[in-house]
């Protein structure tokens with residue numbers, strides 16, 4: 001499948017124009033086959049169809065006939081493979097590795113700098129820095145002597161069925177393999193995680209018993225840490241490299257003493273947890289030679305900067321490769337990053353700070369806060385295609401919106417930092433498998449999380465920064481899939497919209513002329529926007545109902561008060577009566 005080719009950093013893949021390249025990637029025979037299939041468009045090859053549906057079939061609900069076709073094809077492939085390897089009875093993994101190597105028939109390494117330059121231009125890869133290594137074209141190239149990728153890693157790549165590398169992978173991997181520091185800015189959902197993991201796994205190669213962590217990966221949220229750990233496990237299968245995820249739970253684990261942690265090769269964690277561990281002398285980072293900041297701009301922004309700084313200081317090794325990845329980088333963060341990096345190479349895929357172009361973006365005027373609820377209900381009534389993610393600006397508003405939607409009978413959940421870790425894990429798992437259709441979230445979920453099948457992102461509350469907009473909408477339209485994003489705005493939001501309008505225009509969306517004339521935000525406006533606009537509560541109860549409810553509530557309160565006063569009065573009278581009686585008794589005595 002070449003859906004993923006769409007991820008050319010904002011480039012639409014014109015197959016006619018790049019016919020020559022398709023031939024390079026797929027081999028002439030396959031390209032010719034595809035051409036003839038196109039001519040006979042009415043006849044759909046069931047295998048092609050099954051592959052296609054499998055790619056877009058997030059919930060694996062496709063018709064069984066298609067799955068049967070796929071099964072038949074797999075059986076045939078297995079049979080073919082068995083025929084060629086039939087008389088070898090060595091260990092299964094070795095066979096697999098051999099099979100993977102056997103498939104490497106030709107490589108497409110660049111012969112000249114000009115070739116590499118043209119390739120970069122074609123894939124919208126921009127590089128800044130000295131002695132920039134050439135990009136690579138295919139995963140087969142990585143396995144060739146020029147890169148010498150560990151056969152086990154190559155096999156794992158083939159197992160996950162990544163057909164072609166994405167632009168950020170094409171350029172970041174060779175740079176990291178050369179040991180250079182890198183700052184990579186590439187669209188959301190474009191495979192940045194694999195871009196930094198593969199070179200690290202290649203360099204670490206196998207476990208080293210005597211040293212402590214050799215690679216450290218930092219991400220801003222616990223959920224993202226877990227997701228990265230999952231990808232490391234898939235990609236490093238068979239290498240015996242050991243991964244440790246540092247969370248509050250693992251820190252409390254009595255088996256995870258500082259000594260036992262020495263046995264791990266890779267540490268993945270959030271900054272806060274790690275800084276605590278550093279202070280408590282629970283971790284030794286002196287052997288770290290790869291330091292990755294995923295969502296680097298967030299980790300170098302106020303709120304995390306101090307902790308990130310402490311982590312850099314604790315990595316005391318003499319030679320540390322630093323790699324920074326994100327879909328957004330402000331100039332300020334880039335300047336800051338340069339001060340902690342050594343001769344870095346900067347990569348930008350497509351335009352800097354742009355949204356992925358597989359997302360259809362829309363701005364919807366709702367007038368008031370109440371108008372948002374009406375717009376949302378109308379959308380639901382028209383019919384939405386789950387899964388859908390809805391972003392709001394605070395925990396309180398997330399709870400309020402949840403109460404509105406749950407009473408509408410929608411299959412909805414809400415996730416924010418007030419929920420327990422178990423609840424959060426459970427919700428994410430359920431959303432991934434399609435058991436939850438609509439998920440209301442705060443900024444916690446805006447970055448990094450990879451839900452391949454999200455069809456629609458609704459910004460119920462206007463995002464507080466342009467970066468937040470790019471990351472939020474980037475939860476859809478991932479890995480070459482199509483997605484939609486709707487952003488509600490009220491009269492109050494109008495003055496803050498220019499940044500988002502610019503992103504939309506840059507991504508090729510239709511934006512009305514008057515929006516382009518909105519003024520850019522000044523410093524004060526940006527600050528105000530970051531703090532969040534004060535908004536009315538989310539409550540769609542009518543004014544009359546609210547008045548009636550309030551009246552009822554007041555009556556109940558008044559009644560309670562009357563009863564309380566009466567009880568107190570009675571108590572007082574009783575006390576006085578008793579006191580009088582006691583006095584009388586005393587006199588009589």
Ligand SMILES: Nc1ncnc2c1ncn2[C@@H]1O[C@H](COP(=O)(O)OP(=O)(O)OP(=O)(O)O)[C@@H](O)[C@H]1O
Nearest residue numbers: 162164165166188189190191192193327448450479
């Ligand atoms: N070469 C590839 N071919 C096909 N799919 C890929 C490839 N590389 C990565 N993917 C898949 O693409 C999806 C998005 O990747 P990833 O989460 O790394 O994106 P990202 O660029 O880090 O996004 P974000 O900026 O939102 O964090 C994942 O499901 C991943 O498995």
